[in-house]
Amino acid sequence: MKAVLCTHFAGPDELELADIAPPQAAAGEILVRVKAAALNFFDTLIIAGKYQHKPAFPFSPAAEFAGIVEAVATDVLDISPGDRVMGYMGWGAARERVAIAAQQVVKLPENLDFDRAAGLTVTYGTTLYALRERAQLAPRETLVVLGASGGTGLAAVELGKMMGARVIACASSAAKLDFARAHGADETVDYSKENLRDALKRLGGERGIDVVYDPVGGPYAEPAVRSLGWLGRYLVVGFAAGEIPKIPLNLALLKSCDIRGVLWGTWNKREPMKQRALMTDIARWCLEGKLSAHVHAVYPLAETAAALKAIADRKVMGKIVLRP
Numbered sequence: 001m002k003a004v005l006c007t008h009f010a011g012p013d014e015l016e017l018a019d020i021a022p023p024q025a026a027a028g029e030i031l032v033r034v035k036a037a038a039l040n041f042f043d044t045l046i047i048a049g050k051y052q053h054k055p056a057f058p059f060s061p062a063a064e065f066a067g068i069v070e071a072v073a074t075d076v077l078d079i080s081p082g083d084r085v086m087g088y089m090g091w092g093a094a095r096e097r098v099a100i101a102a103q104q105v106v107k108l109p110e111n112l113d114f115d116r117a118a119g120l121t122v123t124y125g126t127t128l129y130a131l132r133e134r135a136q137l138a139p140r141e142t143l144v145v146l147g148a149s150g151g152t153g154l155a156a157v158e159l160g161k162m163m164g165a166r167v168i169a170c171a172s173s174a175a176k177l178d179f180a181r182a183h184g185a186d187e188t189v190d191y192s193k194e195n196l197r198d199a200l201k202r203l204g205g206e207r208g209i210d211v212v213y214d215p216v217g218g219p220y221a222e223p224a225v226r227s228l229g230w231l232g233r234y235l236v237v238g239f240a241a242g243e244i245p246k247i248p249l250n251l252a253l254l255k256s257c258d259i260r261g262v263l264w265g266t267w268n269k270r271e272p273m274k275q276r277a278l279m280t281d282i283a284r285w286c287l288e289g290k291l292s293a294h295v296h297a298v299y300p301l302a303e304t305a306a307a308l309k310a311i312a313d314r315k316v317m318g319k320i321v322l323r324p
Helices: 041-046 114-118 121-134 151-162 174-182 196-204 218-226 250-255 264-270 272-287 301-312
Strands: 002-005 016-019 029-039 064-072 084-088 097-101 105-107 142-146 166-171 187-190 209-214 228-236 258-261 295-300 319-323
Touching: 002 301, 016 301, 029 084, 029 114, 029 301, 041 301, 064 097, 064 114, 084 114, 084 121, 105 272, 114 272, 114 295, 114 319, 121 151, 121 209, 121 228, 121 264, 121 272, 142 151, 142 196, 142 218, 151 166, 151 174, 151 209, 166 174, 166 196, 174 187, 187 196, 196 209, 196 218, 209 218, 218 228, 218 250, 228 250, 264 272, 295 301, 301 319
Parallel strands: 142 166, 142 209, 166 187, 209 228, 228 258, 295 319
Antiparallel strands: 002 016, 029 064, 029 097, 029 319, 064 084, 084 105
16 A cells, blocks of 8 residues: 655655555454545644654654545444544554554544545644643633634634634734634734734723633744733643743733643543543534534645645645645
8 A cells, every 4th residue: 555654764755655555453453445634733843853853754744634434443442434534643643554542533414525634633622622621711701813824723623613612813914814714803913013912902901811822932922921810720732833832831821821731632642531522523513514624735646745835835725635
């Protein structure tokens, strides 16, 4: 079968498209024919050796996928060959078939297409966990989303609106902000042209901001924390800007606000049944049209390098999908 392989830490151009033996389903596992696999920003870090997880070589990028079950181990009772599923595996999905633990997949509604389903788990899973479990976002609260046109940012805009929040989308261009508005943002801030702290102070008013969703980090983190109101919550989701910020802790003291980490991948492993329930909700909402699961572009496996470079260059709005 075909697989995109990372044989040493390097940039996207050094990935290889190779023929390898197909996997077999071990105890507790299923074998899935991949119909679509989605890429995320952290895939650019994993292949370069800059991520917290460093897989053994050779490995494939792509943490999430959707496909059709071809075989199941004898001890798997709730999934059958022919079932349509989506799943998360950390890395390894940029190939034609994968073997994965049955508890790491969720069955798909019949009419949900594979391309959109492939990109649901990481972005929408992370975001619903962040907003519902970590922030306890309430109706009529104000939610600020940094990097609002990216995969996780778009998910935060859509889920925030669905949960009844007033959503302020922040991004680096007018086109990205227009995209965020089209997906439900109430207000927008172009932080390439306007001081983020001043803009959020203006939009937050006397009350301030209730929740900040930050997958960007870098120079935007501290002004975002400063924008929080009393009992506000700042969600640490990621560091797409490349710099891990240092936040003065007196800000948390003065506002009685919280800085809350969002390590969805570990929660996923520690609470697999809660994760499956969360993803069942997300798949249903997507089918009902409440979530867009917007796909920016679809690439064949042979063009994985180009797909990853588009993500690294901040050219993507929504998700990038590979189709074996």
